[in-house]
Amino acid sequence: MQARDAELGAAVARAQEGDEVAFAAAYRIVQPGLLGYLRGIVGDDAEDVASDAWLEIARDLGRFRGDGAGFRGWTATIARHRALDHLRRLKVRPRATALEQDLLELPGAYNTHDQALESLSTQDALRMVAGLPRDQAEAVLLRVVVGLDGPAAARVLGKRPGAVRTAAHRGLKRLAQQLGVGGVTDEGPRTLGESG
Amino acid sequence: MGERHGHGGSSDRRVAHPGEAGRPDLGELLASAVRAETVDAESEARAVAAFRTARDEGALAARTRRRDDWRPREQRRAIRSLKAMCAVLLASLTLGGVAVAAIGSASDEDGDDQGRATARPSRSVPDRPAAESLPGESPTLATPDPSGRGRASAHPTQAQDTVAHCRAYDSVKDRGKALNSTAWQRLVTAAGGEDKVAAYCAEQLADAPRNGNGNGAGTGNTKQPGATQGPASPATASPTKPAKSNGKP
Numbered sequence: 001m002q003a004r005d006a007e008l009g010a011a012v013a014r015a016q017e018g019d020e021v022a023f024a025a026a027y028r029i030v031q032p033g034l035l036g037y038l039r040g041i042v043g044d045d046a047e048d049v050a051s052d053a054w055l056e057i058a059r060d061l062g063r064f065r066g067d068g069a070g071f072r073g074w075t076a077t078i079a080r081h082r083a084l085d086h087l088r089r090l091k092v093r094p095r096a097t098a099l100e101q102d103l104l105e106l107p108g109a110y111n112t113h114d115q116a117l118e119s120l121s122t123q124d125a126l127r128m129v130a131g132l133p134r135d136q137a138e139a140v141l142l143r144v145v146v147g148l149d150g151p152a153a154a155r156v157l158g159k160r161p162g163a164v165r166t167a168a169h170r171g172l173k174r175l176a177q178q179l180g181v182g183g184v185t186d187e188g189p190r191t192l193g194e195s196g
Numbered sequence: 197m198g199e200r201h202g203h204g205g206s207s208d209r210r211v212a213h214p215g216e217a218g219r220p221d222l223g224e225l226l227a228s229a230v231r232a233e234t235v236d237a238e239s240e241a242r243a244v245a246a247f248r249t250a251r252d253e254g255a256l257a258a259r260t261r262r263r264d265d266w267r268p269r270e271q272r273r274a275i276r277s278l279k280a281m282c283a284v285l286l287a288s289l290t291l292g293g294v295a296v297a298a299i300g301s302a303s304d305e306d307g308d309d310q311g312r313a314t315a316r317p318s319r320s321v322p323d324r325p326a327a328e329s330l331p332g333e334s335p336t337l338a339t340p341d342p343s344g345r346g347r348a349s350a351h352p353t354q355a356q357d358t359v360a361h362c363r364a365y366d367s368v369k370d371r372g373k374a375l376n377s378t379a380w381q382r383l384v385t386a387a388g389g390e391d392k393v394a395a396y397c398a399e400q401l402a403d404a405p406r407n408g409n410g411n412g413a414g415t416g417n418t419k420q421p422g423a424t425q426g427p428a429s430p431a432t433a434s435p436t437k438p439a440k441s442n443g444k445p
Contacts, residue, residue, distance in 0.1 A: 015247070016256060017256075018251050018256060020244055020247055020248055020251070023243075023244060023247045024240060024243075024244050027235070027240055027243050027244070028235050028240065031232065031235050031239075031240070032231040032232040032233075032235065033227075033231055035231075035232040036227075036230040036231040036232055039230065039232075040230065047236070047239065050239065051239055051242060051243070054239070054242070054243035054246065055242075055243070055246045057243075058243055058244075058246035058247035058249075058250050059246065059250045059255055060255070060258065060264065061247065061250070061255075061256065062250075062255055062256030062257055062258045063258045063259065063260045063261060063264040064260070064264050064266065065260050065264060065265045065266065065267050066265065066266030066267045067266075067267075067268075069266075070266030070267060070268075071266070073266050074264065074266045077263070120225060120229050121229065122229050122230060124229070125225075125226055125229035125230050126229075126230060129226070129230065140226070141230070143223070144223040144226050144227050144230075145226065145227050145230045145231055147227075151269075152266075172222055172223065175222060175226065176222050179222070179225075
């Protein structure tokens, strides 16, 4: 990820001088994580919202200052604003999301780790993330899927780093329990129902 | 294609060999599941086209807003404090320039506009008698520029103030209380320090008679300050009073 950030930073710097090939390179590095994050927030509309976000990113690229890691944070902030705009529009014209409907059909705890890993599809993972409280879901997605560090994720969300760290930790722990796998490195006291 | 999802690629390897680290890392698991596998070529083309348009419109030169600055915090803070320092420096230079320019323009006015300049000191510097001499003088002096006259009697120009203060300064300077009044403070500030007042006043007083000599009334004018010094000297008995009436237009 860090080597990738250096590459991204160089691409962004060249794009800011007008190099469109470099801009395309930056797009290819950032887009998978950005799209994953948006899927977690707006579901199937993620592609459209991402397109909107990239129009803004392309337009404002000259304003950006920072390195590769900073560019991830900057683009995530823009994408998040577009996603929140999108959700506000949906509120005016409500529509049941597929993610919420399928929540009850979550895959149960797996028998073995291998089984969990092999069968965790994108859809399953997104359902699980969508089942988290909003702040936890966003914190997990920004940290894990977009690849931001704690302070950057906090800046994107407009919250204190401590609050975001806690939210990400709780979210991951909950997901781990659902999946029946370990992997949350920072082991806190495991109590049920402490979410939120 | 494998390159297109760098992070996903490494996770795929982990997924293939979950046993190597004992437990699979949930973060990597999630990342590989949620991150987009491939980048849609059409979306990429649209983004690049938008970039090209923005670039050709000169958008790359846009100014950085605070929310666009993602440099590491220390760097950001250092730059911000540097900017603040520059702003303070610039502001002080600007204000200093304005002050100097104000002094310059006031004395210019004396030189250029002699009709007004000579009329004013005689009426405005001696505070009370001005009201009496006004009706007598106004027919001749007021007709060309009534508004100017009105302003002149109400607000003596700063240069004339300065000259008047300079004349009175010698007799007042040893009384600490008098020097604390607003008018004296202003004089000291304009001079750039208490020890520079003498030099500053010498310069101002040297300018004043030169203006007066320009026309016939000038002789009256050069006398008039002499008369002003008369009232000013008694004024030392109650030093704050004339200072107030002159200093607060």
